Amino acid sequence: xxxxxxxxxxxxxxxxxxxxxxxxxxxxxxxxxxxxxxxxxxxxxxxxxxxxxxxxxxxxxxxxxxxxxxxxxxxxxxxxxxxxxxxxxxxxxxxxxxxxxxxxxx
Numbered sequence: 001x002x003x004x005x006x007x008x009x010x011x012x013x014x015x016x017x018x019x020x021x022x023x024x025x026x027x028x029x030x031x032x033x034x035x036x037x038x039x040x041x042x043x044x045x046x047x048x049x050x051x052x053x054x055x056x057x058x059x060x061x062x063x064x065x066x067x068x069x070x071x072x073x074x075x076x077x078x079x080x081x082x083x084x085x086x087x088x089x090x091x092x093x094x095x096x097x098x099x100x101x102x103x104x105x106x
Contacts, residue, residue, distance in 0.1 A: 002056035003038040004100070005030075006049070010042035054090070054100050062087045062103035069093075069101070 007013040014025040024031045030038035059065040069091040070076055078090035086104040
């Protein structure tokens with residue numbers, strides 16, 4: 001599992017987590033013991049979203065899993081985004097909790 005923290009103060013969050021848990025940040029990549037496990041993104045000025053943690057779940061077919069999430073009462077929050085290393089979508093469950101569905105590039 002991979003996690004992304006979205007914060008209004010990236011520098012402050014990096015210092016906080018480094019002192020609290022010993023995590024290191026290489027740009028926007030968070031590492032623990034040298035192993036990458038998360039990302040850190042600073043919300044843009046004027047972005048009205050609340051700071052949050054987003055878990056990533058690995059899936060074998062991001063499109064099919066997103067469609068299934070919607071059939072089960074979830075909401076597609078972010079359409080498919082293709083990256084050099086895989087594809088992702090963001091869904092919420094019926095209660096509004098967000099989850100990033102991620103399909104690694106094969």
